[in-house]
Amino acid sequence: MNATVRVSVVALFCLAAAACAKKQEVKPQVAPEAPTTTTAPTTEGAFTPADLQSNACLRTRVIYFDFDKSDIQSQFDNIVACHAKYLRDRPMARMTIEGNTDERGTREYNLGLGERRGNALASALEAAGASADQIKVVSYGEERAVCREHNESCWHQNRRDNIVYTTE
């Protein structure tokens, strides 16, 4: 009993430490970019709604997660960056992030896990300069599977955040 409590306390501490460490890591990465984007829209150009259809990065509206994980993998950093820039460039734009899970585990727990994934992307976008009131998170848990076979390749496709622009 004592050992278990100790282990959970240590686990919690590690989790908390990891979360803090990650936040601190993310901010300095973004900070140097922020000034360039505020001064550079003329050089690089601000996004317009047309870019949502034509820009390869902005057209990507899905990011995927590892099993039971909600951290944003580095391979999706560019997706986070371009959507954050879009939200910065278009303060009137609004986005819903739909968090999803695979079928393993219980439906209600997966609602929580889907929300955690949605929040992870929302936090990353906000850390990259998007405003919190531009982003809404909805969790569908395992209810909106895009693939219904019981194997890892299918599960991988279902563990995702979908980005939906409600106002472009």
Add this chain to the structure above:
Amino acid sequence: MRMPKMLFALIFALLAASFATQAGAQGLTVQIVNGVPSAIPISVVPFGQQGSGPASPVDIAQIVSMDLNRCGKFRTLPTSEVVESPTTGSQIKFATWQQLKQDYIVVGRTSYDGGALKADFELWDVNKQQQLLGLSITGQGSDLRRVAHQIADQIYQKIIGVRGAFDTRVAYVTMVGLGDNAQYALVVADSDGYNPQTVVRSHEALLSPAWSPNGQELAYVSFESGNSAIYIQNIATGSRRVVSARAGINGAPRFAPDGRRLAVSLSFQGNPEIYAMDLATGALTRLTHNLAIDTEPRWTPDGASVVFTSDRSGKPQLYQIPASGGTPQRITFQGQYNANASISYDGKKIAMVQGNGNVYRIAVMDRSLGGQETFVSPGNLDDAPSWAPNASMLLYAANEGPRGVLYAVSADGRVRQRLVLGDGDVREPAWGPYRNP
């Protein structure tokens, strides 16, 4: 591009049609997966007809037999081996039934006047040649099968000593179609799957049906508004109200045993926490305070505490907390993943989904036996255990290929019965409370 779309629409229409006929005509089909040789041998002799009215439209003896078989405690004599057909106690030749190694025999008669069905039945101890029950049960209109379930309940109680739970109802969710064509329904049926009635339909997901203690209402989660919201609906009248449609998750409703409070999991304060809602005022009492996912609250039978799922230790495990709030105690220590508890009426047994690797099975933890655990389902993706009100059986959801099916399993896991609904996907079973005859 156009052809496949039309094809898909056609397939969907066919699926929907087959779903509708299945649901209307026969309800859930029944299949015993394995039997128990040690179960009590009992013969339910086909009932005779009393009077000159029409024959009973339902086969009472067959329904009683099915009920007794699927609970795992009885083994009925197959009809082909029933060599004599007594319909009253005085007609029973006990030597015959002793030779067939039967412990009990049930005989009876029905009379039917087109509306009401009356069944007189007797339960006899074969070895003592003694009458244990002699009762008359009447049913009306569309509820004729209830007469048989009530007879099975009387027999169960007399022999086992615990109230029977055959004359009860179950709720579950069905889904047909995929993506934008998905059609969900919350259905209420008899405990054997017959007489399915759709309570609500939706194009968005429905989940977590929960019965009110009086059996008149269901609380459930619907995504019809675009986000999860909790509704309470009267089954008979269809009237319903939203009880929580806050930002974030509105999930996992469960009525308290007194029916006045609803335990829920809400994330409007940042992450999913357990709350107790006063149903008269809507006031919320927050029970948990943790950054983890806290969900699936279940009241203990005394209403004094709540068992819930939390991943505060890393993976989901079950915890118990006083219903007024306090410090949660972890109660599960076996298995990597424990969630979605169902607590038996006496509080002794907690059924849960237990995951190890990619295998999720229903485990039953007996708290009166020091937390000893047994698996009652084979996996691999089993979910949503729900006790019968007498804890003789459990319902749970399983996957078979691409579709979801429900199983009823005896509390010891030895008798399983599959309940399949046509081509639809069936999930989220919830066993209702006792009904008043």
